[in-house]
Amino acid sequence: MEDGLMEMCVGEKRQLLIPPHLAYGERGVTDQVPGSAVMLFDVELIEIEEGLPEGYMFIWNDEVPPGLFAEMDKDNNGEVEPSEFTNYIMQQVNDGKGRLAPGFDAYRIIDNMFSNQDRNGDGKITEEEFKLKADEASHDEL
Numbered sequence: 837m838e839d840g841l842m843e844m845c846v847g848e849k850r851q852l853l854i855p856p857h858l859a860y861g862e863r864g865v866t867d868q869v870p871g872s873a874v875m876l877f878d879v880e881l882i883e884i885e886e887g888l889p890e891g892y893m894f895i896w897n898d899e900v901p902p903g904l905f906a907e908m909d910k911d912n913n914g915e916v917e918p919s920e921f922t923n924y925i926m927q928q929v930n931d932g933k934g935r936l937a938p939g940f941d942a943y944r945i946i947d948n949m950f951s952n953q954d955r956n957g958d959g960k961i962t963e964e965e966f967k968l969k970a971d972e973a974s975h976d977e978l
């Protein structure tokens with residue numbers, strides 16, 4: 837399948853014929869693919885989106901905004917609530933300042949990002965939690 841999709845252009849259609857040894861082999865898949873099946877796929881490349889580096893679910897296209905926490909905390913109460921967080925990230929994506937990993941549900945990614953930052957799981961991110969996470973410089977974080 838991977839070989840067959842190489843160098844494909846948007847709008848291009850191909851028919852891929854995949855022999856059993858590159859597909860499900862002599863055994864097949866119980867109740868789904870008979871043994872020694874030849875797979876035939878009609879594929880059309882609809883769209884190409886640039887991916888993110890391995891392990892990342894969100895990246896900044898440019899510099900990370902300096903006053904990030906304050907920018908997210910719209911109502912200025914010293915805590916970032918899920919709605920503030922979601923709105924902020926979606927805004928960055930819409931403005932072309934950041935990118936979410938393609939092929940995943942945006943809101944699920946943002947949910948995960950929020951849970952990662954919300955260390956004590958109380959449903960809001962404090963500046964302290966935010967700093968701790970930022971210092972760790974791990975994957976899929978802000």
Ligand SMILES: [Ca+2]
Pocket residue numbers: 909910911912913914915916917920
């Ligand atoms: Ca707030």
Ligand SMILES: [Ca+2]
Pocket residue numbers: 954955956957958959960961962965
């Ligand atoms: Ca918290």
